[in-house]
Amino acid sequence: MSTEKNHQLPLQGVTVIELGTIIAGPFAGSLLAEMGATVIKIEQPVLGDGLRQSGPKINGVPIWWGVASRNKKCISLNLKNPLGIEVFKKLILKADVLIENYRPGVLDKLGIGNSTLHTLVPKLIILSISGYGNDGSYATKPGFGKIAEGFSGIVPLTGHPDEPPLYNGFSLADASSGLYGSFMINMLLLDKDRKNTSIDLALYEPLLEMLAFQFHSPNAPAMRQGTNNPYGWGLAENTITYPTLQSRDNHWFQIKLTAENYLALKNQFITSNEKDCDKALQDWSTSKTMQEIFYQLSQLNIPASIVQNGETLASESYFNSRGDVIQATHPSLGQFPVPGFFPKFERTNQSTAFRAPQIGEDNEVILKEFLNIDHETYQQLIDQKVI
DSSP states (O other), X not given: OOSSSOOOOTTTXXXXXXXXXXXXXXXXXXXXXXXXXXXXXXXXXXXXXXXXXXXXXXXXXXXXHHHHTTTEEEEEOOTTXXXXXXXXXXHHHTOSEEEEOOOTTHHXXXXXXXXXXXXXXXXXXXXXXXXXXXXXXXXXXXXXXXXXXXXXXXXXXXXXXTSOOOOOXXXXXXXXXXXXXXXXHHHHHTOTTOOSEEEEXXXXXXXXHHTGXXXXXXXXXXXXXXXXXXXSTXXXXXXXXXXXXXXXXXXXXXXXXXXXXXXXXXXXXXXXXXXXXXXXXXXXXXXXXXXXXXXXXXXXXXXXXXXXXXXXXXHOHHHHHHTSEEEEEETTTEEEEEEOOSSXXXXXXXXXXXXOOOTTTTHXXXXXXXXXXXXXXXXXXXXXXXX
16 A cells, blocks of 8 residues: 555544544544544543553553544543533534534433534534433333443353353444444445435444344354354354364464364374364464464364464564554653554554543644634633633
8 A cells, every 4th residue: 555645534524523432433533533633622621531541551551542542632521511512513503514422311411412503504414322222111221232241242242151241342333333333323424415414323233233144043042152153143053163272382373174184184283093073173373383383274274373472463474565554653651552544555654543632622723723713712711611
């Protein structure tokens, strides 16, 4: 992919107001920002977004926050103050999209519910992400990503059948909702005649759709079968497995194992007399180095991969060559690896790899330059702790 050309990003000229916190809403905003949209993120004064306090910090700099807020303009605004609501409405007048992930009814109580905002800007696209959606008997219940994962039906599929079900080790429901939400926003932006458009997305719904195959499990509910049943959606019958094994030099790897693959491996390279397939594979893998294992697998054309982790991802040359991992530069942290930009296409090379702005860092540029608020009013907002 060329980085020399300066191509206009597809969402350049689109203005997004991000009124989301932590992950789901902000992830949707991040995807739009990296496609060129002007994303103005609103945080509470003093407290800011909870993501600032999540994950690792290096020299006081929150790393997760610095990735999530890159390519956004971050302002502080107290929406419980009438002056804050006035500023918010001025922002909405210049917006194409609003992203929010408050509990249903919160924005209505503040006087900035969907009907009010659509009266101000009929073409505004509003993405609302919540635990259980905006209607139904569960709408007002508190909802979180991990609760949504259990509610979606995905949790019983993870783990071994004789052990408790397991959650994924990252925010799958939040990230999936952000992805679905940004997709819908992009589709709706194509409709130039849109009016009063609202997207109501529950955290569990993207996973529910992805898991649709489990709806009609024969005889019994779909249940976890361990890591060796990746395609069964919880069903016991499966002829393809992906066992995870460890080499003699302590590298984890996985292979695609079919009956034919195992027979070829057993005939040529497995010397163990074990009749049990799993034990024979373990004996073979622990007797070989990773280099020897990959050579033998390549001879048989058996798909395999090293199991990557956070440390190896950052140093793997292939990811660097693809731009999947790039080096960010920070005044106090120097250079360090962060995720690149996806998907790959000709794009401007002016995207920011990492930015961890302070609360309200972009107040002046957004309020004074973007909204044309005069200095006296701006100072009033500061004095009254609106920003």
